[in-house]
Amino acid sequence: MESPILSVKSFCAYFGELAVLNNVNLSITERKATAIMGPSGCGKTTLIRCINRMHELIPGARVSGEILLRAENLYGMNPINVRRKIGMVFQKPNPFPTMSIYDNVIAGYTLNGIKLDRRDKNRIVEESLMRAALWGEVKDVLHRKGTFLSGGQQQRLCIARALAMNPEIMLLDEPTSALDPRATAHIEELIEELKKQVTIVMVTHNIAQAARISDYTAFIYLGELIEYGTTQKMFTVPQDKRTEEYLSGKFG
Amino acid sequence: MSVPAAAPNITYRVIKDRLFQALMLFFSFFTFLPLLLIIFHIVQNGIAVVDWEFLTHLPRPVGEVGGGIANAMVGTLMLIAIASVIAIPLGVCAGVYLAEQKKGIVCYLVRLCVEILHGVPSIVIGIIAYAWVVITLGTFSALSGGIALAIMMLPVIVRSTEETIKLIPDTLREASLSLGVPYYRTVLKVIIPAGMSGIATGILISVARVGGETAPLLFTAFGSPFMEVNIFKPVNSLPLVIFNYATSPYPEWHALAWGASFVLVAFVLLLNLSAKFLTRKWKVQF
Numbered sequence: 001m002e003s004p005i006l007s008v009k010s011f012c013a014y015f016g017e018l019a020v021l022n023n024v025n026l027s028i029t030e031r032k033a034t035a036i037m038g039p040s041g042c043g044k045t046t047l048i049r050c051i052n053r054m055h056e057l058i059p060g061a062r063v064s065g066e067i068l069l070r071a072e073n074l075y076g077m078n079p080i081n082v083r084r085k086i087g088m089v090f091q092k093p094n095p096f097p098t099m100s101i102y103d104n105v106i107a108g109y110t111l112n113g114i115k116l117d118r119r120d121k122n123r124i125v126e127e128s129l130m131r132a133a134l135w136g137e138v139k140d141v142l143h144r145k146g147t148f149l150s151g152g153q154q155q156r157l158c159i160a161r162a163l164a165m166n167p168e169i170m171l172l173d174e175p176t177s178a179l180d181p182r183a184t185a186h187i188e189e190l191i192e193e194l195k196k197q198v199t200i201v202m203v204t205h206n207i208a209q210a211a212r213i214s215d216y217t218a219f220i221y222l223g224e225l226i227e228y229g230t231t232q233k234m235f236t237v238p239q240d241k242r243t244e245e246y247l248s249g250k251f252g
Numbered sequence: 253m254s255v256p257a258a259a260p261n262i263t264y265r266v267i268k269d270r271l272f273q274a275l276m277l278f279f280s281f282f283t284f285l286p287l288l289l290i291i292f293h294i295v296q297n298g299i300a301v302v303d304w305e306f307l308t309h310l311p312r313p314v315g316e317v318g319g320g321i322a323n324a325m326v327g328t329l330m331l332i333a334i335a336s337v338i339a340i341p342l343g344v345c346a347g348v349y350l351a352e353q354k355k356g357i358v359c360y361l362v363r364l365c366v367e368i369l370h371g372v373p374s375i376v377i378g379i380i381a382y383a384w385v386v387i388t389l390g391t392f393s394a395l396s397g398g399i400a401l402a403i404m405m406l407p408v409i410v411r412s413t414e415e416t417i418k419l420i421p422d423t424l425r426e427a428s429l430s431l432g433v434p435y436y437r438t439v440l441k442v443i444i445p446a447g448m449s450g451i452a453t454g455i456l457i458s459v460a461r462v463g464g465e466t467a468p469l470l471f472t473a474f475g476s477p478f479m480e481v482n483i484f485k486p487v488n489s490l491p492l493v494i495f496n497y498a499t500s501p502y503p504e505w506h507a508l509a510w511g512a513s514f515v516l517v518a519f520v521l522l523l524n525l526s527a528k529f530l531t532r533k534w535k536v537q538f
Contacts, residue, residue, distance in 0.1 A: 052430060054426060054429065054430060057426075057429065059355075080432045080433075080434055081432065082432075083429065083430055083431065083432035084431070084432030087430070087431075088426075088430040090423060090426060090427070090430075092423055094421075094423040094424055094426070094427040095427075096424070096427065096428075096442060096446075097424070097446055097536045097537055097538050098442075098445045098446055098448075098536055107428075107431060108431040108432070108433075110441075111428060111431060111433040111437055111438070111441050111442065112431070112432060112433055112434075112437070113437065145537075147537045147538070158427070161427075161431070162430075162431070165431060165432070
């Protein structure tokens with residue numbers, strides 16, 4: 001296996017006294033899609049929220065262990081820099097309600113106080129919306145509010161907003177769970193396209209989705225990483241009995 | 253099992269229902285009757301007095317015909333401006349802090365103080381402003397009146413800001429933070445703009461509340477027959493004009509008091525209506 005872009009090493013996460021993740025070890029490969037699956041409440045969302053240090057925003061939350069981006073420990077960096085390198089898309093589309101579509105895409109720059117001239121702005125907006133497969137639908141309404149779009153379009157707008165910052169890794173937290181099947185198919189297609197350029201780590205509790213679009217799959221159960229490997233292998237010859245039971249729908 | 257007897261008194265029930273509805277309508281009518289009567293009375297007595305001269309001239313001595321309340325209008329605007337400059341930044345910041353922090357001993361104390369401050373009688377606030385500012389500066393002044401009004405505005409702004417910010421979903425905060433935006437910029441550029449309609453409404457309501465306050469101005473702004481724009485000099489204000497003229501023995505001045513009441517009520521109504529309008533216009537769809 002080539003050298004991983006992200007390595008999670010003996011990582012534990014807590015809410016107060018409650019341990020949500022227990023000694024997780026995981027290596028994420030560059031420019032591949034890695035799916036993290038598991039039943040509700042198993043800690044999969046916590047894991048990816050730890051990767052861009054959003055977990056610690058909750059009062060009482062703490063972690064131990066380390067996560068390395070290439071060779072640098074994320075927990076030794078300033079969280080603001082971590083989040084600029086590792087973008088995130090949330091379960092529910094959350095475009096900024098006061099901003100137009102255009103302003104939403106470059107929000108990462110304007111909110112951070114990074115000055116860009118008009119030409120750069122236009123280029124970033126067009127590029128990001130193209131990469132998020134939204135350009136065709138919104139190029140004539142760029143100055144309307146982002147919230148006027150449909151749910152699926154809003155989610156792609158959020159993906160464009162994250163892509164505009166040119167992140168090395170994109171974290172997707174159940175990006176399709178609030179969407180209808182058509183919008184879901186659209187986002188999945190988009191992820192297949194995106195993983196050629198960016199490393200994708202996505203949480204899903206939809207087994208079929210993990211099988212469809214991921215190269216690697218991690219199965220987390222009760223805060224422990226049960227099994228991790230190529231998607232193909234996990235779905236054909238699961239090593240652990242619990243993985244097999246989960247995949248065959250015995251629980252979860 | 254026996255079939256329940258066909259209700260013979262269904263008509264009776266329907267009548268009871270109608271009666272109850274009529275009663276509710278009757279009582280809700282009574283809630284807006286006072287406002288209607290106030291407006292009717294003030295318009296009836298005040299409208300004849302209000303003309304261009306009334307709005308643009310200074311008051312005249314007793315016995316002279318005419319004269320206006322231009323200085324009182326300017327004074328009221330000055331007092332509100334001074335109060336706003338003090339109370340808006342303080343109130344909005346405190347409100348945002350309370351909404352963002354939620355727990356903690358400081359929060360608890362601040363919230364308690366705001367609630368108590370809300371209930372402090374306005375005349376007491378006037379005395380405090382008198383003791384702090386008037387005595388220190390050695391003169392009645394617009395500044396002291398503005399400070400008294402600012403203390404009255406503060407709890408309204410803090411509360412409405414807190415309530416508004418609390419309703420903004422966490423997902424919005426996360427959207428901003430996940431882009432690597434520092435917390436302070438998230439609050440200033442995402443949270444406050446998203447809550448703008450609620451915050452602005454709170455500010456307008458608080459201005460409407462203090463616009464008609466008389467008691468805290470009696471021994472702070474004091475009143476003045478002259479046009480005064482110096483914040484260190486006593487100024488006149490609409491409620492003071494009404495108070496002074498209405499308690500005078502001269503019928504001409506009574507008429508002027510009605511005119512001033514009309515202007516004041518129109519001002520307060522306008523503020524309340526614009527607050528309503530703003531809430532709708534700037535409403536943010538999450």
